[in-house]
Amino acid sequence: MSSKNDILAAIAANKPDPQPLPIGLYTPESGYNLTNRFIENVTLIGGAVHQISIISEIEQFISTHFPSAIRIITNNKSLKNVGTLLLNNDLDKQIPHELENVDLTILDAPFGVAENGAIWITDELLHHRVLPFITQHLILIIKESSIVASLQQAYSMINNQDYGYGVFISGPSKTADIEQSLVIGAHGSRSLDVFITGQASY
Amino acid sequence: MKDHAQLAEAFNKDKERVTWHDETLWFVRTKRDKAAHKFAGWEQLRETASQIKNNVLSNLDSYLLQFEANAIKNGITVHWAKDAAQHNQIVLSLLQKHEINSMVKSKSMLTEECHLNEFLQHNGVEVIDTDLGERIVQFRNEPPSHIVLPAIHLKKEDVSDTFHEHLGTKKGNSDPQYLTEAARQHLRETFLTRKLALTGVNFAVAETGEFVVCTNEGNADMGAHLANLHIASMGLEKIIPRREDLGIFLNLLARSATGQPITTYSSHFKRPRNGQEMHIILVDNGRSIQLGRKDFRNSLKCIRCGACMNTCPVYRRSGGHSYHTAVAGPIGSILAPNLDMEKNKDLPFASTLCGSCTNVCPVKIDIHDQLYKWRQEIVKSGYSPKSKTIAMKAMSVSLSKPMVYDISGKALRFTLRYAPFVINNKLNPWYKQREMPAAPESSFKKWYEKNRSKKNNNE
Numbered sequence A: 001m002s003s004k005n006d007i008l009a010a011i012a013a014n015k016p017d018p019q020p021l022p023i024g025l026y027t028p029e030s031g032y033n034l035t036n037r038f039i040e041n042v043t044l045i046g047g048a049v050h051q052i053s054i055i056s057e058i059e060q061f062i063s064t065h066f067p068s069a070i071r072i073i074t075n076n077k078s079l080k081n082v083g084t085l086l087l088n089n090d091l092d093k094q095i096p097h098e099l100e101n102v103d104l105t106i107l108d109a110p111f112g113v114a115e116n117g118a119i120w121i122t123d124e125l126l127h128h129r130v131l132p133f134i135t136q137h138l139i140l141i142i143k144e145s146s147i148v149a150s151l152q153q154a155y156s157m158i159n160n161q162d163y164g165y166g167v168f169i170s171g172p173s174k175t176a177d178i179e180q181s182l183v184i185g186a187h188g189s190r191s192l193d194v195f196i197t198g199q200a201s202y
Numbered sequence B: 001m002k003d004h005a006q007l008a009e010a011f012n013k014d015k016e017r018v019t020w021h022d023e024t025l026w027f028v029r030t031k032r033d034k035a036a037h038k039f040a041g042w043e044q045l046r047e048t049a050s051q052i053k054n055n056v057l058s059n060l061d062s063y064l065l066q067f068e069a070n071a072i073k074n075g076i077t078v079h080w081a082k083d084a085a086q087h088n089q090i091v092l093s094l095l096q097k098h099e100i101n102s103m104v105k106s107k108s109m110l111t112e113e114c115h116l117n118e119f120l121q122h123n124g125v126e127v128i129d130t131d132l133g134e135r136i137v138q139f140r141n142e143p144p145s146h147i148v149l150p151a152i153h154l155k156k157e158d159v160s161d162t163f164h165e166h167l168g169t170k171k172g173n174s175d176p177q178y179l180t181e182a183a184r185q186h187l188r189e190t191f192l193t194r195k196l197a198l199t200g201v202n203f204a205v206a207e208t209g210e211f212v213v214c215t216n217e218g219n220a221d222m223g224a225h226l227a228n229l230h231i232a233s234m235g236l237e238k239i240i241p242r243r244e245d246l247g248i249f250l251n252l253l254a255r256s257a258t259g260q261p262i263t264t265y266s267s268h269f270k271r272p273r274n275g276q277e278m279h280i281i282l283v284d285n286g287r288s289i290q291l292g293r294k295d296f297r298n299s300l301k302c303i304r305c306g307a308c309m310n311t312c313p314v315y316r317r318s319g320g321h322s323y324h325t326a327v328a329g330p331i332g333s334i335l336a337p338n339l340d341m342e343k344n345k346d347l348p349f350a351s352t353l354c355g356s357c358t359n360v361c362p363v364k365i366d367i368h369d370q371l372y373k374w375r376q377e378i379v380k381s382g383y384s385p386k387s388k389t390i391a392m393k394a395m396s397v398s399l400s401k402p403m404v405y406d407i408s409g410k411a412l413r414f415t416l417r418y419a420p421f422v423i424n425n426k427l428n429p430w431y432k433q434r435e436m437p438a439a440p441e442s443s444f445k446k447w448y449e450k451n452r453s454k455k456n457n458n459e
Ligand code: SF4
Pocket: B256, B301, B302, B303, B304, B305, B306, B307, B308, B309, B331, B357, B360, B361, B362, B363, B364, B365, B367
């Protein structure tokens, strides 16, 4: 307790005169094609984007690209033939470590951000926070109409949403720690495929 | 103890490596430039971030209290540490309470600053750093040489040798893909078996009591979501007022650091997951003192993006280890003398005062001005580093004199046109190992006078 009081007293004695928060200094760019900008940014950071009209195209994609995936998990009910649904089974009761052998995870996510290629997802959709990291490969699905221009808009949508954990994901896990050579697949997922669906597809 | 000039001299012996280091960091700097130029409203974004940080510094105590109250409401335990020793003791007590003797740690410059690893090892705790670059330097018993790129001083052959020794990779295989995969396998095993994970904090939101951790590798999340106990260590200055302010800072951080539009993962931790304990340690360690130094308090606005290092001609050619402090480069040279002026008296002199750091800083810290001011403080206190005194007299007259060296407008042109000559001059102590360039047409003194008179005529 005394450390806290000492620190606060030192700050109170040393802090500068009040400075106001800035208002309206910065306005995000607007008037461009959100989907294109989003795709451009996701691709830039090592992800791939696919525009589809029906969800079954994802099944097709999985059988072509992940033929040897054994354990697949999803939160999208239309994909229950492809993988285990996160809801309504005992996955909830498992400890996160038991997800260690997940090959592919497919998640519906609420929205994406064009200026960063980032996709927002919270723990109520994940059930296990570690899922998008521990899985070998990750697929995220967003509606085209959910793409917002800027992080500023993103946070005004998130507003005071009460999540326990939320994350912006913008690509596969990666590193350039060895001689600045980009290597995809550091500790998290080895790939990220983003599917953009038309507004009414699911 | 060796000073910056002596350590830089050692680094400069391997010319090829220095050139590589220099060019690689410059490459990162150009990626930052591209990202900044592409972003409409970049300058307004910087100005906004700068003003938010000014506001934070002027209300730091109330924001910290607000953050604490909200974090507690969210189920997070909040600790306060006056200094490194208190911080380290808090971590150790938690380990002991839970009878844990091995843990994982993701990147946290604060724990470097506190020398947490050494302390814990001393107390029988095994700490495994999980950021790839940090794991590499940890195997080699070295500190990180850069706050964002910890192993930037190493070549892939060095990493190959290190991994061969510690992870049994094939001798001579220095393919980054292969080496990264080896680390992935090794660390996965580690993540799955450690009960305590410590992470750093990039931003802590007063309004919500949540904190945000940014990584590209996903190592902070792998650690935190699998561990029973998550400890987040943060410097007091990491507070921001509102969640919406993240929209400003997340746009600046990765673009300034590596030119990416955002880090791969920006994780918002608000509550522990079911069955997990979450702790946050608020660490002062000299920050409240720096807050009282009018000339230097702005350094507390730093978001640790590393841009000032990547652009610094001295950092690029002397290497991070020559700064003998946890945070290297221009910003480190402002932070370190606050903690120990005598021990770090050489650092503010490890700069050409070219101002490039100030130009790239996303939160508009007047870095090179502060370096200049530290020099005056240090000389006033009688600590002027001997090896630099003669050179510095000339340098500070020519480069740092505000009259001659006008920061605004013309500065960049001035630097680009004249700095290469000045940098390679014999008077510059960081370049001793370098071949002397072809003799300049006029001597330094003549050049200086010519330049000065030109400038005087212009004004
Ligand atoms: S001082 Fe500025 S440029 Fe340097 S690391 Fe901090 S925020 Fe980045």
